[in-house]
Amino acid sequence: MAKESWMTEFPDMERSDLIALRKSLDGAYREFSREYGDLIESFFDPLLSFLVWFENLLIASPWLLVLAAITGLAYAASRSWKLSLGVVCSMLAIGYFGMWENTMRTLSVITVCTLLSLLLGIPIGIAMARSDRVQKIVTPMLDIMQTMPAFVYLIPVVMLLGIGKIPGVIAVVIYAIPPVIRLTNLGIRLVDKEVLEAATAYGASSFQRLWGVQLPLAMPTIMAGINQTIMMALAMVVIASMIGVKGLGQPVLKSITNQYFTLGLLNGLAIVALAIIFDRVSQAYARRTQKHLGGVEHA
Template sequence: MATCWGLPDALCSFPSLDAKSLRMMRKGIDDGFREIVRAHSETIDAATAPLQIFLNWLENLFTHAPWPAMMVVILAIVWAGARSWRTVIGAALAMVLIGVFGLWTDTMTTLAMVTVATIVAILIGLPVGIAMARSDRIQRFLTPLLDVMQTLPSFVYLIPVVVIFGIGKVPGLIAVVIYAVPPMIRLTNLGIRMVDPEVTEAADAFGAAPRQKLFGVQLPLALPAIMTGVNQTIMMSLAMVVVASMVGVGGLGKNVLQAITNQYFTTGFLNGFALVAIAIIFDRTSQAFGKRLQKHREARHD
């Protein structure tokens, strides 16, 4: 009898189904999944239509608006968040370089995608995070799911998304949201749970209803942590746009993917620079805004 490490073969190879059984099982699952998608295709299209309309509208607005107007709006947002002339000047220089290298339209397309993805992630993540903070049972149920969402390779997200929604901007948007929403949920949950128990007890003593306590005490005090979640959501959305370009998302991610495919070093570098520039602008802005909220909260607490 053949042995390995002095043991029988039966103990050296894990028992598994034969190749034919595995093929039949996989084919049955895939065919069943496709049939479910075909049967509910109209419902799926109707559910994603608002996202498609909003994304197309915002993309047209960003790409067709005069570049000076868009730059003024972006710099105004940066100033409102960071309140730093250094950050505003850095953002202006980055946007000028993006325009000089002919990447303005693609950058605006990417910015529209990231904006919509961030809004959707916040609309999903904030209430889910609040529910997790208010219920230990929900937290125990959702924590493993969030672990899977954060550890599963980003390319794997595209498989069920493409099967269900097909190729296009909305499938890419959904993949970006799935990848970017866990930090928003986790940090909302963490921020509310870290609110000083004495403060919530004082609210209870004054007869505050659960809704009043949530919106009047817990959310304002958790706002710095929530803003950190928004920051991480934006960063992860930008990181995912290159992968999402594989399913039809345009913008800078598509250019990077083409550069990788055709080995265009300069094209890939310039589009990568534009992505990094956007990431740094919004990272500095959201971080500065979160720090200002933290200082304001500490000042009120003192």
């Protein structure tokens, strides 16, 4: 009887302890956000200022100038007139259907998130490639970041920073940064040891081996990581619109809640067009880099 009583009371005791733990954690996070929320928000003010400036620049600039700049960048990366023509046609279709401003907002957010992911991700990937200990520490964190549902990222960020552009950027970066970290690490580790030994024999320092040998040879793999980061950032556009990030995601969200089929379809196709442009341009640049390296090795 005593054993049965203990077995029946234990679930209630465990449940009450769990509730108490959850309440204490929630209270601690609320106190932390009230105490340090403004300080953390002020830390991101320069990033917010740059994002607002870049967005206003894209929107205020003449559409023809923006189109020429995007097409020029696409051609410089791909050296393909066919791809550049496809970029022109896609952007003209976006403008024709009245989605130009939202596309510029989305483009500014994706550009800033991608640059931030590269500034953070490539050094972390290099550190992982140069230290097995760092790799053991970072790899589980990347696993959590890639398997956790995207909506979960929004909860602590919104509670800490509220609704706006910066929480959206942080959520997008957390979601999109793992591929560039993993593939930077992989690309550097796959560099032939004999090449590194030859560079060392010629008196190259550790920094010279990294900058002059490992990164150039790993560039195709790193570009694949950049490509995946851009795709994942675009995938977060609709989710980020739920916390106030303006762009193509908000009309899609509006179409879901109000059953506006055409609105959601057109803005969804605009997101797809941006994804295809980024994907094709980055892949073309990676192929050009690989051919260049292959030519050097062959020579």
